[in-house]
Amino acid sequence: MKVSLAEIVEGQLKEVDLEIEDKIRVLSYFGDEIPLVTPVVFKGKAYDANGDIYIKGIVESMAEYSCCRCLKKFQQKIIGEVHEKLIKEHSPKAEVDEYFLIKNNMIDISEIMENTLILSLPMKIICDENCKGLCLVCGKNLNEQACDCEKDEIDPRLAKLKDLLQ
Template sequence: MNINLRELAARGAPIELRGSLVMEDPVTGRNDIRMAGPIEANLTARSDSGTAIVTGTLTAELELVCSKCLRKVTEKAEFSVTEMFTMQRGIAERDEDIHHVPDEVVDLTPYLREAFVVQLPMAAVCGDACKGLCPVCGKDRNAETCDCVQERIDPRLAGLKDFFS
């Protein structure tokens, strides 16, 4: 997905950009998140005082593994994105949020990929009420209960556990 900065500035009106982002798997190095489809972009680009401002949403189907119970969950993720570009070095030096680009045609894909990846959850959870796995027997507490006894002993006092025996 490309945008021509000079044409955008000369046009004087916003441009709608829609489509699927063609990229390698954006979620590399993570076993708990997998892409279930392409990333759909719904963007608007406008020009303002020598700066191109691209705003909109990125939407994708994700297959997540719950970090508490290890169930697979399919979720539709929608993230907002705002990226700014300029060919003028002075503007980019004053504002670190504006990307300086040397060419008038900008490939938005790497910027959108980064904006998508940084908004992914650190640890996916299937729901707020997820009880997780039993640390003793490993049963899924959401599906069944177990009779395991879980003593919580402060590790600093663990040496005193057998003192009165």
């Protein structure tokens, strides 16, 4: 989705409020696809500070994750903060990847929203801090049901040592 910043680029306004809703279906992140189950909302503003144009605001949506321990699907709000300098096309910095470009007085707000959400993804996706995960032997979800499998509960440091000895 493109948003016009003409009034700021041309100097009529110093600041414009932006409230944008866009549909981004999935976030692609290192080969993982994380579905977004609600539209992505951006609330913030674009403003001119001494001739440089910035965008600032909050991006929000609801993501559907799969727990990395028990594989259960769960939904969780995802919120990211944007504060980026926007670079005008044809300016010397326009080639630099890390900036968002203003082309024909427009910015690609979807790209900014998507990037912000990807950076805001949790490091570790778990349904609950106390998630017990799946049994490595029988595959049961141990949050729902205990099992009687024999598990080698070896201290990971000792396991390393055991590997070395073999």
